Amino acid sequence: MIPKIILASKSPRRQDLLRLMDMDFEVVLKEVDESYPAGLTPREVAVYIARKKAEAFDESITDEVVLTADTIVCIDGQILGKPETADHAVEMLQTLSGKVHQVITGVCLLYKHRYNSFFDVSEVFFRKLSDQEIRSYVAEYNPLDKAGSYGIQERIGLIGIERIDGSYTNVVGLPTEKLYAQLVNLNN
Template structure:
């Protein structure tokens, strides 16, 4: 159990990230600030995720005092190409069709802001999808509406149960926060 933690702010509207922090036994409040998530050209996917997570944290630098702010950004990559959140159901179908039968990477970068200091890190998890039919893809999209998810799916949902053959790396990272690493980094801030 982490002791002597100052108040924690989670700067994310993701219910999955909120649930993960609750499961970690952390007390936190959710505070949101609008941040432009554009990034400079030429960055690698991991650099993009870190850049955006840090940009989200910097939006709090002048308004926090004792708190630790946790921000994150998750990117799904297939063959080096970033697959963002789907624009509509057809786009979600295209993304999931591309993932079908392939290996992709999920990168989550996390930034901790405390006392005007940024601590950033990221984890990369590999996800192996079995081949799935268009009917299965359409069932998933119509039932779970994954429009708010990078890569158009949530591993904790139906599609993760039936289509994911295996993963290499952190499961919680794929959900949205690399919890084991986050725990270690929070511990370092209070030691």
């Protein structure tokens, strides 16, 4: 049996995914500095930040599982975080347009003072987007809370993504397939 989950994320997409998995969870948030040391690979960055988020709960958790995650978008080795302005979001989407990029989600499970960290990578193939499509999306959806400036489940994802190699839910923000496998094996 999977213990109750403390989801340390305000992401409505992660919450929706856990609901779809029929998981018993509660959202608890703590402020965490998401900076990371220079020299880490994008995969290491995602896992490092996810673990850092989990460490904030180490002293306060009893029998629950703390679930933390960090999703990053990476193109040509460059990490695209969350945009700071609408213009920055447009710039990011122009960078992704017509190219392949990686979405990497680092996940950390804290259970009984043990950390279990893992990651998933999905390759996303964007078709060439027009400036009008990009600007209209940014104006309507205001994607300042999304790594890489887009949500796969929103209009730009529906019209712009030609294909994905890897997990769809990873691109949404939580690799549910890998997560479930880790959760059922917590006590092993």
